[in-house]
Amino acid sequence: MNMEQSTPKGNFPVAALASGEPLTMSSREIAELVESRHDKVKQSMERLAERGIITFTPMGEKSSGGRPGTIYRVNKRDSFVVVAQLCPEFTARLVDRWQELEQEKANGGFALPQTYEQALEGLLAKVRENGALQIENRAKDAAITAMQPKVDAYEAYLSEEGVCRITDFCNKHGVKVNRPGWILRDRGLMHHKKVLATQIGLKSGVLKNVLEKDGFEYIDSKGQSVEAQQAMIVRQREVSLLKMIVDAYGLTAFRNSVAFDRAKALIGSGK
Numbered sequence: 608m609n610m611e612q613s614t615p616k617g618n619f620p621v622a623a624l625a626s627g628e629p630l631t632m633s634s635r636e637i638a639e640l641v642e643s644r645h646d647k648v649k650q651s652m653e654r655l656a657e658r659g660i661i662t663f664t665p666m667g668e669k670s671s672g673g674r675p676g677t678i679y680r681v682n683k684r685d686s687f688v689v690v691a692q693l694c695p696e697f698t699a700r701l702v703d704r705w706q707e708l709e710q711e712k713a714n715g716g717f718a719l720p721q722t723y724e725q726a727l728e729g730l731l732a733k734v735r736e737n738g739a740l741q742i743e744n745r746a747k748d749a750a751i752t753a754m755q756p757k758v759d760a761y762e763a764y765l766s767e768e769g770v771c772r773i774t775d776f777c778n779k780h781g782v783k784v785n786r787p788g789w790i791l792r793d794r795g796l797m798h799h800k801k802v803l804a805t806q807i808g809l810k811s812g813v814l815k816n817v818l819e820k821d822g823f824e825y826i827d828s829k830g831q832s833v834e835a836q837q838a839m840i841v842r843q844r845e846v847s848l849l850k851m852i853v854d855a856y857g858l859t860a861f862r863n864s865v866a867f868d869r870a871k872a873l874i875g876s877g878k
C-alpha cells in the first residue's frame with residue numbers, strides 16, 4: 608500500500624485542511640456518509656487496495672471508550688471508488704461533502720455558517736468568550752490595584768534602607784545576573800545556600816539584610832519567631848561590588864563591552 612501524508616482534524620480524522628497539503632478523507636467519515644459500519648468500510652477498502660485499485664494511509668484514531676482504533680485515509684478519487692463499491696446511491700452525498708471540504712480549505716480551514724441558526728450560535732459563543740475575557744481582565748486589574756499600595760510601600764522601605772535588589776544592580780550596570788552571587792559567596796560575604804549576608808558581608812558594608820517583600824515570619828532553631836530577610840546591595844557601595852566583579856571576571860561578567868567600559872569608568876572615578 609502506498610502511504611500518503613495527511614493531517615487529523617477534530618475528534619476523529621477528517622479531510623486534511625492545512626494549506627499546501629492534499630485533501631484526504633477518512634474511512635470513518637465515509638462510513639458516516641454511506642450509513643454503514645466502519646469495519647465494513649475498511650474491509651471493502653482493503654479488498655480494493657489488494658487489487659491495486661486504490662491506495663490508503665492507515666492512521667491511529669483516539670477512542671472515547673475502548674482501545675484506540677485505526678482509520679484509513681484516501682484521496683478524493685479513491686473515495687469515489689470506495690463509495691461506488693459500497694453504495695452507489697450515496698455518490699451525490701459524497702460530492703456535496705467534498706465541496707464543503709474544499710470550501711473550508713479555501714477559507715483557511717474554517718467552515719462558514721450555512722444557516723441562520725449556525726451563524727447565531729457562532730455569534731453567541733463569541734459574545735460569551737468576550738464576556739469571560741472581560742471578567743478575567745477586571746479581576747486581574749482589581750488584584751493589581753489592591754497590591755499596588757503594598758508594592759509602593761515596600762519600594763519606599765528599600766529606598767529608606769538605602770539598598771537595591773541584586774537583579775536591579777545587574778540591570779543598572781549591565782552585569783550578568785549570576786556574577787554578583789558568585790563573587791559575594793566566593794568572598795564569604797553571602798551564605799552559600801540562601802540569599803542572606805554573612806557577618807563578613809554585613810561588616811564590609813556592601814550588603815545589608817532587609818525584610819522580604821511578603822513580610823512572613825518563621826521559627827528559627829532557637830524557637831524564636833523571626834521575620835524573613837534577604838540580602839540586598841547597599842547603594843553607596845555599588846562601585847565596590849563592581850570592582851570585585853571586574854577584578855575577578857573582567858569583560859566576561861558583563862552583557863557587552865559598553866557596560867564593561869562604563870563600569871571601569873565608575874571604578875576609576877570612585878563614585
